[in-house]
Amino acid sequence: VRRSFSRAPLGFVGPAVAGLTVVLVFPLTYSLWLSFHRATLTGELRWIGLANYREALVDAGFWHSVWVTLIYTALALVIQLTLGLALTLLLHSRWAFVPHLWRAVFLLPLLLSPVVLSAAWRVYLSPEFGIVTYLLSLVGVEPRAWAMNVHTALWTVIALEVWHRTSYVILLVSAGLAGLSPDYYEAAAIDGASGWRRLRHITLPLLRPILVVICSFQAIELVRVFTNVYLVTGGGPGRLTEVLSVRIFTTAFDGLETGLAAALSYLMLLLSLLLVFPFMRVRDEAQV
């Protein structure tokens, strides 16, 4: 029996597949291919197998940037999650004052371009002209280069990250809270459960799937942080805030070594997967 074959579905999915091939599959394959070459922007292209990966893995600078990236990711993730959760619960509590207004205010940073935001914060933090310096001087804090100080540089970029993307956590947790059935809380109220017990035994367990999703997304975003760090500290002072993506950028565009930069990018991808994997497992367990 000859089955008729309709070409119509191909017409529907074709453009999307072609688009994905151009913007995703080709760059990924090309950069993987490039990572096995000694390739430079000056035109050199020579097959060297795994030498770029070997070079990266024995380079102390690479491991330093991995360490900085992990510290940045861990601290920013914990602070964003804690702060985002706390603010959302506050906005949904009876103590919230004009919650709709505050929700909009909290969402504002998310609407701004990271480039504009980072450039603006660079000025705000200036020890000579910055508004932050001025405000702190009112409470007796001496002017200092927050973004270039050994003790504060990493915290400065983390603070900027938290300020920018905590609203993302607020947005998702709000959606999660809206989906919770009031029955649980009514039952808990009848049983005389305190606010803390309701949070611990009802809200948090029910929000667990969405919190895991937030952690996964945020971890991926944080591992590949670039704009904040590059524009505010440039990776400095010295190499103290040189996260992996900044190292990749300087390798490719200052060192012109595109092959090595491609290998570093794949190692960063691997790092992202390793970080997200535990969250995926927790999510799967939660679903089971």
Add this chain to the structure above:
Amino acid sequence: MITLLKRAAIAFLGAVTLVSVTHAQTELVLPIQVGPEADAHKRLATQYFDETKGRIKIRVEEIARAVHPTKMATALGSKTTEYDVLPFACTMFPLWGAAGWLEPLSDYMADPTLFPADYDLADFPASFMNVLKRGDKLYGFPQELAAYLFMYRTDVLERYGIKPPPLQGWSWDEYIAAGIRLKEAFGRDGVKDMYPTAFAGARNRNTPQAALQNIWGHGGDVLDSGHRPVLTSQPALLGLTSYVDQLTKHKLAGPGVVNYAYSELLTALQEGQAAMAIQWVAAAPTLLDPKKSPKTAGKLGFSVIPYFTSHGPRGLRAFPQCWAVGVSAFSRHKREAFAYIAWFTSKQIARDYVTKGGGSSGRQSLLTDKEVLSSNPQYAALLETAKVFHPTPTIPEWTYILESILTPAFNGALAGAMTPEKALSTASDEIRSYLRKAGYNVN
């Protein structure tokens, strides 16, 4: 009748073609870093458009100073045909020349319709021209000579009874002593918005360019003649330590200098936040302009950067820099681009460039011209500085060493992330590893 109509149609088409050919306009794209150099190109582009009767239009694409080399390397590495005229820093030439991104100019110079006989190539210092050559081929015309100058507020020094430095500059000890006197005086008078000095300290190429002057001033260097790193030497350590001490030991500068590159330093001077500074000559036209810089115009003096007594005022220590204009090897309009750079660097236009706010000139005759000097006092110090230029390595890898190895190391030392000793040993190891990978025998 039909024949007549045919002839008329052919004549009409011919006339339309002729008109369109004679009015064909070529647009040349010129990517350049933001600043007085770009302003001058923009102003002169209009004049060139008129002089070529509208045939050649120059489009100046301004790029932030900090990212100019990166942006250009990315664009030229991908063999873009977008750019025609290429202004470039002479320190970029070893890389750009070796990569084949610039068109050799010799063939065009042999064409009298493109290269005027009265161009006067000999007006450029030979040392300057040699920087722009590979073999016997020339790849660019000098646009301007550049250097870090010692700049000081004459009114502030006078107010506190400090005698300004001679043109050859102060010794480093005199400079530090003046800074300490100013610091004490500011403290006494309650001056809180001005620091004695300012200099580049950001994680930007301006920092090693400035700090190397202290290392050279002490007799140290980055590489020896065999391209082996020698940064761990005692003179190099003394040099970097003296640079760092300005901030950490003597506290002569504000905490913000660890964020200062060219633009931030310019703003600090314009805002009157520093009595002295070590800044690029390109900043001088802006600082001398009463409209742009009312606090510094007419109150700024210039000299060569301080020297170390161990090597004296004649000791080679200044970072040699120049800007040149060349033609992109990937341009579709190479002849037109060449004609523009020959016009732009000609004697007449170069005079216009320096007298109306350009950074400086590559032409000796202009830098020593009394009329030019009367409105541009910085050129006397610039010419004096050129006498103490320290040579830089001419290998293509120098750009990476400067931008990606020395920059974080020196910025880290200044910000206290590591000691000067650690910064130099780390940089030395990284340079050795990088050069070894590039095929140099540096063991």
